[in-house]
Amino acid sequence: MKIHLPLVALFSLCLAGRVLPATSAPENRGAGFDALGHFTVQSEIPAGSRHAVLEITSDLSASASWRPMIATAIDGREAKLMFRLPPQASGKVFARVKTGISTTLPTVELSGPDLCYVTYADSISSGAKIAFLTSASTKMGEWSALPLAQWQANLIAWALQDPKVASAEVVPPADNVSVRFKDGTTATLMRAPRRYTGPAMQSAATAVAKAPHSPEPFPPAPAPPKIPTETGRNLPDSNNAVTAFSLETGFPNSAPTIGSWLATRSYAVRTFPSTTIDQILQWSASKPMAALFWQSHGVPYRKKDGSIGIALVTRQYATDALSDGPYAAMIKNDEINFAVDDEKKPFYAVTSEFVRKRMRFSPNSIVVVDACYGGGAELAAGFTAAGAGSYASWDWLSGPYSGTPCLKVFDRLLGMNQEPPVSVPKERAFSLMATRWWMSAYQFDYDPSPEYPNQGRPNAKLTWYDHPDKPGHILCPTIMRVLHENKDLKEPYTKFLIEGDFGDDPGESLREVLWGGQKMQVVRWEPYYGIAIRMPSSPPRGNIEVIMRKGGFTRRSNVVPITEWTVPFTYEVSGKGSLNAKMVMNVKFRADIRGSRGNPEMPVQYLGRLFSNMADCEGTVSASGTHSPDAATTFTWSGGSSLTSVDPNADETYAPKRIRNSGSINFGVGRIDQFQLSGDGDFTETEVRVHNDGSSTTIVRQLGIGFPGFYPAPEMPLNLGNGTLRGNTLEWSGSEGTVKLSWPSVTPQMMPDNNTPR
Incomplete structure (x- = not known):
């Protein structure tokens, strides 16, 4: 004997449905969509059934072919049944439930523990559980002034008197009472939250x-x-x-x-x-x-x-x-x-x-x-x-x-x-x-x-x-510090190393390093070392920022200002007479001088920041004046030359007419250490000799002027408030004249302040 439930439901993938009334027992108890978007069919199954199957079709004609989708066993008791059909690709379909006395389940298309639920008539209704818990809440209030152990004992004894309850106990480590109903479901009787009238919190x-x-x-x-x-x-x-x-x-x-x-x-x-x-x-x-x-x-x-x-x-x-x-x-x-x-x-x-x-x-x-x-x-x-x-x-x-x-x-x-x-x-x-x-x-x-x-x-x-493979790490990229990095065999040029937390390299299309808004060339991205960028020949002025795109949206790091000084060093040689040669070297040096923290609340550490010139230092040599060591001879200085600079790690930096500088900015103590500066150029010397017969001889020479560097290195103090490099004048005297090097006080651009994160 088979019992057929002519439950016909319209199932729509656009999440709308209706149920036609049942014409005979078992009884249809409704159909609809649950919280997870599954189409649910509920029915009451009379005693005697040993299995039930949900079938669907898109055709209600006499020749319709019904597809068996989900099946479940029933132990013969009167029961409530709920099938949960996942969304179907075929649009609108009709569904029915069939029951039978065979203990062998038919072959179906879907299986899984979440697709069908059987609740027997002797199970505990949700209404009964809620009523029990409501009564328990009243008891908890009545006994709230009792000592904890007595409160627990009273609740456990009261709960165990209820025929719906299989067990009641205090489950360590909490003070609450855990109740298990005879159908296996659980509930917790929570001790009322404790309130405080004392201090808001302790240290x-x-x-x-x-x-x-x-x-x-x-x-x-x-x-x-x-x-x-x-x-x-x-x-x-x-x-x-x-x-x-x-x-x-x-x-x-x-x-x-x-x-x-x-x-x-x-x-x-x-x-x-x-x-x-x-x-x-x-x-x-x-x-x-x-x-x-x-x-x-x-x-x-x-x-x-x-x-x-x-x-x-x-x-x-x-x-x-x-x-x-x-x-x-x-x-x-x-x-x-x-x-x-x-x-x-x-x-x-x-x-x-x-x-x-x-x-x-x-x-x-x-x-x-x-x-x-x-x-x-x-x-x-x-x-x-x-x-x-x-x-x-x-x-x-x-x-x-x-x-x-x-x-x-x-x-x-x-x-x-x-x-x-x-x-x-x-x-x-x-x-x-x-x-x-x-x-x-x-x-x-x-x-x-x-x-x-x-x-x-x-x-x-x-x-x-x-997680063993994909643990939490960061919620946004973060720059700790930016360091000067010299060449190596594989990377023969000057670099900035950006240390911080960035994770794996997402690939060139999904990340950018910007400096002053310009995209930099990333030469290395190592999760536990940092991001190395090649320093441009003429670096921009501005902040460095790391931008990463992952999961379809953009995440940005903190911005790090690269502080920059442009200092006009003037090297002047005064010879005999009015002879004078001057070399002006407009030197740039730059670094991340913010200081850095390795961990929260750590004092800011100000370590030395190395720097060296790139290709954006320039200068000029000019000469003037005359000197007549005797009545017949006159020396005249004139002309001059232009000076350039290059990346010292990429090109021959000691070619003629070049400016070179390097050092270490130690902003924590307010000075530039190990500062070195050198440069050279040329100008024209014209010698005119007048002979006794009134004729003359003119000789034109190219003379060089060069500043060979400091020994010892001069004091290069920085103002800790605004980063101003204090000006100075150094002078040396000799038998042929005087030599002087001077520079004015210079306030840098892109200075960090207390709002600049470290």
């Missing part, structure tokens, strides 16, 4: 100066990773960022602040002041998330296999319609469970299974969940399986100000300079490695909330987990 030092804490409730997280030799630490592949708040209004909400910071760094941010299951499903429906910050209650519960899981509580109240309809499959699969506090309305909570199946994260993404116990390995494994690059949450019960360390994490990753301690000069963005090290070193990774009564252990600690 980091106070937060950890506690008695030795009890053994960890979860296996400790791996130590922060060492710098690897391989690649794989990059920017996230996506610009999709979400910040969400699922707590009561009495808790500080850090999500809008972090969301605004991410938006300033070109992330497409959605901020949720409250959360529902449907919203969470949409967080990564169209694009994996690059960054997630979520404030929620984390509640331990006993899983079906006996282990402890952590659920994250939404702010969505549970209803019969949602629990029996679009969320039924997820509840049955332990993706969603329930939690209730003193509000007398249970909330939905999502588990690691939900995270694993319903959320997607891009490679190298960064996820911070501000939730009690969220740092347990079980929940972290769900986020890592969903692709999270690096995941952080609290290892224990956190307090109302646990969002403050989370603000510090994103402030340092994004270079916002808004979350204390704020450095002067401003800080650049840092890598996740540097940020985690800093927070650990200064104990900012402890919850700064005041202690709970009789706490007996340090405050909760922010615990990190990293």
Whole structure:
């Protein structure tokens, strides 16, 4: 005998459908689309059926061919059935459910645990569970003044009296009571959040100066990773960022602040002041998330296999319609469970299974969940399986100000300079490695909330987990410093080495290094060494910036001003009589003199910055005057020459009529060290001799003038306020005349200030 259910439904890929009424038992109980876009068909199956199959067709004629799509076994009891048909490519189709008594399932096109759900008549209805949890909330309020142990004992005894409840227990490490219903679903009876009337937060030092804490409730997280030799630490592949708040209004909400910071760094941010299951499903429906910050209650519960899981509580109240309809499959699969506090309305909570199946994260993404116990390995494994690059949450019960360390994490990753301690000069963005090290070193990774009564252990600690292949690294490229680099055998020219955090080379079409708005030639891109650019023959004036395109959008680094001095050095030789030769050398030297930080809050280090001339130094030689050593002889100086410069690492720099200069700018102490300058040119000397007979002889010579360099090197002081190079005059006397070198005071262009990030 076969029982046919003539359930005919119109299924449309444009997500619109209707159901025609059933004509006989079993009864159709509705069709529609669930939260994930699957077409659902629900029906009540009478006792005696041993299997059911969903079939579809696009033709309702007598000769129609029905395609068996999904099948499930039934044990003969009266049951409720829900099929979930994924979108079909054939446009509009009709669907029907057939049942039969054979225990052999027919061959179908689709299979999987999420496509069909059977709930037997003796199962617990969603309405009954919600009613139980509402009553539990009332009891929790009645007993709220009792000592914790008595509160727990009363709740457990009360819950176990209910025939729907299979078990009730305190699940360490929390104070809450975890309830398992006889159909396998779970709920958490949450202890009311504790409020404080004392100081807003304690110092980091106070937060950890506690008695030795009890053994960890979860296996400790791996130590922060060492710098690897391989690649794989990059920017996230996506610009999709979400910040969400699922707590009561009495808790500080850090999500809008972090969301605004991410938006300033070109992330497409959605901020949720409250959360529902449907919203969470949409967080990564169209694009994996690059960054997630979520404030929620984390509640331990006993899983079906006996282990402890952590659920994250939404702010969505549970209803019969949602629990029996679009969320039924997820509840049955332990993706969603329930939690209730003193509000007398249970909330939905999502588990690691939900995270694993319903959320997607891009490679190298960064996820911070501000939730009690969220740092347990079980929940972290769900986020890592969903692709999270690096995941952080609290290892224990956190307090109302646990969002403050989370603000510090994103402030340092994004270079916002808004979350204390704020450095002067401003800080650049840092890598996740540097940020985690800093927070650990200064104990900012402890919850700064005041202690709970009789706490007996340090405050909760922010615990990190990293994806084995694609860990979180940076949220924007960041330049630490720019260094002068001389030639080597493979690169026979002068370079700038841009040190910082950039990740792997995305390829020439996806990155640019700009200097003064001009695109530079990248000769080397090494993730753990830096970006080497060839210095142009005539370098531009302006900032250096690294631009990277990944995941379809652009991310920019901090800008680094390259400070530049243009100094006219005048070398003057005064000979006998009025003879005078002058060589003016207009010399440029440039460097990144900001100083640098390796980690957040580190004092700025001012190391020497080497420099040398390029091809943009120029000069002139001129000569004039006469000298008559006797009545018959006259020497005249005239003419001159032009001087040039070249990249000393690329061309022959010691050819005639060249300017050469080099040195080291040590801005931390306000001077230029080891400064060297040399140059040479020529001019014309004309000698006229008048003979006794009145005739004359004229001799024309080319004479050279050259400044050979300093010995010893002169003092070259810089003003620490505005970078002005102090002028000076050096003079030497000899038997043939005097020699003088002078230069005026020069204020540079592109000077950094306290708003220039280091």
